[in-house]
Amino acid sequence: xxxxxKKRAVAIWLLAGVFMIVVQTLLGGIxxxxxxxxxxxxxxxxxxxxxxxxxxxWNEAFNxxxxxxxxxxxxxxxxxxxxxFIFFWEWFHRLWARMLGVVFLIGFVWFLAKKYFDRKMIKPxxxxxxxxxxxxxxxxxxxxxxxxxxxxxxxxxxxxxxFVSAMILACYTLWFALQLxxxxxxxxxxxxxxxxxxxxxxxxxxxxxxxxxxxGLRAARAAPTWPGINGEWVPAGILSHSFINYSTNVHFIHRxxxxxxxxxxxxxxxxxxxxxxxxxxxxxxxSSRWPVILxxxxxxxxxxxxxxxxxxxxxxxxxxxxxxxLHQLVAMFxxxxxxxxxxxxxxxxx
Numbered sequence: 001x002x003x004x005x006k007k008r009a010v011a012i013w014l015l016a017g018v019f020m021i022v023v024q025t026l027l028g029g030i031x032x033x034x035x036x037x038x039x040x041x042x043x044x045x046x047x048x049x050x051x052x053x054x055x056x057x058w059n060e061a062f063n064x065x066x067x068x069x070x071x072x073x074x075x076x077x078x079x080x081x082x083x084x085f086i087f088f089w090e091w092f093h094r095l096w097a098r099m100l101g102v103v104f105l106i107g108f109v110w111f112l113a114k115k116y117f118d119r120k121m122i123k124p125x126x127x128x129x130x131x132x133x134x135x136x137x138x139x140x141x142x143x144x145x146x147x148x149x150x151x152x153x154x155x156x157x158x159x160x161x162x163f164v165s166a167m168i169l170a171c172y173t174l175w176f177a178l179q180l181x182x183x184x185x186x187x188x189x190x191x192x193x194x195x196x197x198x199x200x201x202x203x204x205x206x207x208x209x210x211x212x213x214x215x216g217l218r219a220a221r222a223a224p225t226w227p228g229i230n231g232e233w234v235p236a237g238i239l240s241h242s243f244i245n246y247s248t249n250v251h252f253i254h255r256x257x258x259x260x261x262x263x264x265x266x267x268x269x270x271x272x273x274x275x276x277x278x279x280x281x282x283x284x285x286x287s288s289r290w291p292v293i294l295x296x297x298x299x300x301x302x303x304x305x306x307x308x309x310x311x312x313x314x315x316x317x318x319x320x321x322x323x324x325x326l327h328q329l330v331a332m333f334x335x336x337x338x339x340x341x342x343x344x345x346x347x348x349x350x
Contacts, residue, residue: 006116007180007181008180008181009111009116010111010116010117010121010180011177011178011180011181012177013107013111014173014174014176014177014180015174015177016103017100017103017104017107017173018170018173018174018177018336020096020099020100020103021100021166021169021170021173022170022329022332023096024093024096024097024100024166025163025166025167025170025328025332026325026328026329027089027092027093027096028093028162028163028166029215029324029325029328030089030093030317030321030325031089031090031093032159032215032216033317033321033324033325034085034086034089034317034321035070035074035075035086035153036085036086036087036088036089036090036093037090037093037143037146037153037154038065038068038070038090038143038146038147038153038154039061039065039083039086039087039089039090039091040061040087040090040091040094040143041061041064041065041067041068041147042064043140043143048091048094049095049098051087051088051091052087058080058083058084059080061083061087062080062083065083067149068146068147068148068149069146069148069149069150069151069152070146070151070152070153072149073152074152097136097139100132101132104128104129104132108125124172124176127172128169128172128173128176131165131168131169131172132169134165135162135165135166135169138158138161138162138165139162141158142154142155142158142159142161142162145158153216153218154216155216156212156213156215156216156217157213157216159212159215159216160209160212160213160216162212163208163211163212163215164205164208164209164212167205167208167332167335170332170336171335171336171339174336174339174340175339175343178339178340178343179343182283182343182344186282186283186344187283187343187344187345187346188275188279188282188283188284188344188345188346189345189346189347189348190275190345191347191348192271193268193271193272193275193345194342194345194346194347195347196268196271197268197338197341197342197345198342199264200261200264200265200268200291200338201335201338201339201342203257203260203261203264204261204334204335204338205335206257207254207257207258207261207331208331208335210250210253210254210257211254211328211331213250213254214250214251214254215324217246217247217250218247219247219248219250219251219254220251220305220306220309220320220324221247221309221310221312222247222248222251223235223248223251223252223306224306224307224308224309224310225306225307226303226306226307229248229251229252229255230248234252235248235249235252238252255302255306258298258299258302261295262295262296262299265291265292265295266292266295268291268292269288269289269291269292272284272288272341273288276288283344284341284344284345287337287340287341287344288341290333290337290340290341291334291337291338291341294330294333294334294337295334297330298327298330298331298334301323301326301327301330302327304323305320305323305324305327308320308323
């Protein structure tokens, strides 16, 4: 088989992995939005692949949940039926992670046996394996932060670490696939726009951290208004350390960063249009459209999500939860669209 066909096959497999990471992240969002993340109080890599199979096992799992603060102080009225609902989402989230590992392992062994890999691929695959293992470890550390008698939820900083590490894994996998899919001659050189893209991606990662803080602190409910923050442009208690003001401050920073990113990406797109006039029809002329489309869509989703926060009903998956999931999905698409453009835009001509 020709070399480029082998690379294309490996790239498609890697892109399937990116898709699975995106789905895994969305499932993580559902576990958070349904407060399901602490329902499984044990980590059993092998046995945990199966849910409880009989009434005894279900009661044992439920009794484990009854020992933590979330049940004692928030869900003490839960029946076994209620518990099964939240247990399903956390179990499925972990199951999908296992499936992702299996897809990686089977694909790796198959391509290795077929001699599709060259020496340049060894290092990226080692890094992918390490990032995947690290992500699993961070996930369990995050869950453990809520398995106690004092916390109702997982620690928001560890939640942000788990989410951002998932995005790093997805981006690294995507970048690896782009290296195999896009020929060098289809890339264009522009140092200024390349560096501008790096800056936007760096700011977007900071924004993703604050988005995870918003999720972990349930901060949307702290200021379900727009365009102001509860009638103010800058929260009056911005220097306060109380929980409600801390949540409001996180909300303010997240919203402010969104405005900065919106302006920067519009500016980036204007510069991209100028470059496209010079370079003519290229791969970049197509890929450069997506960040501006996605940031506009994301801005609308962000506003709608915040305004729908008063509709939240604990334990129910309603309007707010759907919008929050879409908001997270588009954020991931935006990040990946910028990454594709960063790859297509090389720093210097070779």
